[in-house]
Amino acid sequence: MLVPDTLKYTKEHEWVKSESNIATIGITDYAQGELGDVVFVEMPKLGAKVTQMQPFGVIEAVKAVSELFSPVSGEVTETNSKLETEAGIINKDPYGEGWIIKVKISNQTEIDNLLTADKYKELLNK
Amino acid sequence: MPYVANTDQNRKEMLEKIGVGSFEELLRDIPPELLLKKPLNLPSALSELEVTNLMRELSEQNKSSLEYANFSGAGSYDHFIPAVVDQIISRSEFYTAYTPYQAEASQGTLQSIYEFQSLICQLTGMELANASLYDGGSALGEACLLAHYQTERNRILVPGNLHPFYKRVLKTYVSGQELRLIEVAHNEGQIRASSVKEKLDNKSAAVVIQNPNFFGIIEEEIEEIEKLTHSSGALLIMVCDPISLGILKTPGEYNADIVVGEGQSLGNRMSFGGPYLGYFACKKEYLRRLPGRLIGATLDNRGQKGYVMTLQTREQHIRREKATSNICTNQGLMALAATVYLSLLGKQGIRQVAELCLQKSHYAAEKIESETGFKRKFKAPFFKEFVIEGPVAPKKVVKAGLKQKLLAGVDLSQFKIGLDQGLLVAVTEKRSRTEIDQFALFLQKLVQPEVKSVSESRKEVKV
Numbered sequence: 001m002l003v004p005d006t007l008k009y010t011k012e013h014e015w016v017k018s019e020s021n022i023a024t025i026g027i028t029d030y031a032q033g034e035l036g037d038v039v040f041v042e043m044p045k046l047g048a049k050v051t052q053m054q055p056f057g058v059i060e061a062v063k064a065v066s067e068l069f070s071p072v073s074g075e076v077t078e079t080n081s082k083l084e085t086e087a088g089i090i091n092k093d094p095y096g097e098g099w100i101i102k103v104k105i106s107n108q109t110e111i112d113n114l115l116t117a118d119k120y121k122e123l124l125n126k
Numbered sequence: 127m128p129y130v131a132n133t134d135q136n137r138k139e140m141l142e143k144i145g146v147g148s149f150e151e152l153l154r155d156i157p158p159e160l161l162l163k164k165p166l167n168l169p170s171a172l173s174e175l176e177v178t179n180l181m182r183e184l185s186e187q188n189k190s191s192l193e194y195a196n197f198s199g200a201g202s203y204d205h206f207i208p209a210v211v212d213q214i215i216s217r218s219e220f221y222t223a224y225t226p227y228q229a230e231a232s233q234g235t236l237q238s239i240y241e242f243q244s245l246i247c248q249l250t251g252m253e254l255a256n257a258s259l260y261d262g263g264s265a266l267g268e269a270c271l272l273a274h275y276q277t278e279r280n281r282i283l284v285p286g287n288l289h290p291f292y293k294r295v296l297k298t299y300v301s302g303q304e305l306r307l308i309e310v311a312h313n314e315g316q317i318r319a320s321s322v323k324e325k326l327d328n329k330s331a332a333v334v335i336q337n338p339n340f341f342g343i344i345e346e347e348i349e350e351i352e353k354l355t356h357s358s359g360a361l362l363i364m365v366c367d368p369i370s371l372g373i374l375k376t377p378g379e380y381n382a383d384i385v386v387g388e389g390q391s392l393g394n395r396m397s398f399g400g401p402y403l404g405y406f407a408c409k410k411e412y413l414r415r416l417p418g419r420l421i422g423a424t425l426d427n428r429g430q431k432g433y434v435m436t437l438q439t440r441e442q443h444i445r446r447e448k449a450t451s452n453i454c455t456n457q458g459l460m461a462l463a464a465t466v467y468l469s470l471l472g473k474q475g476i477r478q479v480a481e482l483c484l485q486k487s488h489y490a491a492e493k494i495e496s497e498t499g500f501k502r503k504f505k506a507p508f509f510k511e512f513v514i515e516g517p518v519a520p521k522k523v524v525k526a527g528l529k530q531k532l533l534a535g536v537d538l539s540q541f542k543i544g545l546d547q548g549l550l551v552a553v554t555e556k557r558s559r560t561e562i563d564q565f566a567l568f569l570q571k572l573v574q575p576e577v578k579s580v581s582e583s584r585k586e587v588k589v
Contacts, residue, residue, distance in 0.1 A: 040414060058448075060414075065439040067448075 009120035016071035199552025236433035251378020252407035257419035257456035262388030265404030267299030273332035287339040315504030319350035342511025372480030393467025403457035417451030482555035483510035499573035
């Protein structure tokens with residue numbers, strides 16, 4: 001199970017990669033494995049406000065559905081349009097092609113609330 | 127189950143089986159002061175023969191629409207039901223089937239629901255239909271909720287000529303939600319695009335149009351209303367009598383987003399108002415927000431066609447409080463009746479039924495206008511139903527009709543919609559020319575009871 005060291009994580013199994021003030025958000029390898037074949041992702045509209053650890057969307061697999069929680073607060077600048085036609089790429093490449101949204105971070109200090117790769121691995125091993 | 131044994135011996139055996147000494151022991155958890163210590167205030171028991179006679183006497187007080195020439199409609203219609211419908215829906219495989227969770231054991235039921243969905247799509251000209259909801263009113267409630275969630279707006283424009291019962295159901299549906307119902311007044315029975323424009327704003331989630339509307343009138347400004355609705359970012363919801371879709375332009379052609387309605391007209395009896403079925407169709411883009419059951423066709427692991435419940439993650443058994451609706455059942459048997467009815471009639475048949483309704487109701491309206499003191503309230507074109515007003519109050523007309531084996535129509539004064547003199551008259555394909563002529567004669571006599579020629583008196587005897 002992949003848990004890249006360069007990313008930060010939430011206990012709800014989202015990952016975030018922040019470059020300057022833009023955060024790219026997706027779900028972890030563990031999460032995609034637990035969900036099974038992802039068939040649909042409901043994403044927010046461009047410009048929508050998201051809040052740290054509040055739902056920003058919904059991810060749906062064949063037999064399960066789960067909310068997506070935002071690792072950071074901010075404004076949605078981009079959504080992954082590929083997911084509209086091929087949600088399954090989340091299963092194939094959760095940390096790359098399968099990213100879900102990009103957010104303009106409104107409060108950098110929130111990043112400190114997130115889990116490091118080591119802490120996230122600890123959570124998974126519990 | 128016409129007979130259930132319940133002797134002292136039976137009761138004793140049942141108590142022994144569950145290890146309880148007496149019936150009173152079962153009531154142990156109820157504080158003794160709450161128990162009734164005297165006999166119930168009920169008449170003494172009757173013999174089986176006496177009960178049978180009593181039940182028959184009571185049931186004889188009910189009147190069947192079969193004994194009456196029925197000109198009442200207002201959402202529940204007396205259409206002909208071919209014998210095949212009952213033959214198929216009373217088969218025990220269908221009659222007892224409930225929610226088909228187990229696809230491997232329910233292929234017949236699933237296939238019939240899939241066909242129902244397909245037929246509703248064809249009839250409405252829409253891309254997607256669900257497995258049915260409770261009735262027309264609740265289907266409209268669900269449509270408004272969908273529009274609310276989809277647009278994230280909270281005003282629903284509701285036409286003043288919507289069925290008053292649907293309006294009531296809608297009120298119940300939106301109570302507790304942040305939704306507001308805004309009434310768009312009708313003008314001579316029809317909704318004008320200009321009236322919609324006045325009420326429409328960027329907070330409007332949907333515009334509802336009933337066509338034909340509660341007065342039976344065909345709306346003539348839907349194209350303009352559609353443009354206004356969509357340019358404001360709201361959804362267009364249409365409520366349609368499915369029989370009318372045999373000849374009227376489909377909601378799909380009007381570019382409606384959601385179409386709902388009452389499916390009783392399709393092979394189901396009036397049955398005192400239920401059980402009925404609501405149909406719900408929409409554009410494919412609202413698939414994830416669709417309420418209720420949905421059956422899909424697929425291939426099994428041997429490549430054979432099969433049917434399954436699909437997209438269940440919308441539903442409450444998976445999504446709990448975040449489900450698209452708290453309805454996760456369908457009116458299976460009623461939907462089956464509609465399916466059999468529609469397949470039997472086909473495209474031509476449904477068109478013929480609609481044409482007969484149109485012709486017969488127009489014959490009736492002309493006859494009434496030319497030969498009685500009653501006039502149509504609105505001059506707009508209508509489908510199978512129209513409002514008349516005359517010198518006799520509608521309540522009196524209805525009452526007098528009953529004495530002559532006539533269900534003369536629906537008294538509109540009960541709805542308090544400003545039409546207290548109105549009588550809503552429906553004419554389906556079942557009404558014969560003789561019945562229509564007798565109806566007109568009946569109205570004529572109500573207006574001028576003293577004018578009676580010998581030949582007319584003779585006719586009256588026949589009524």
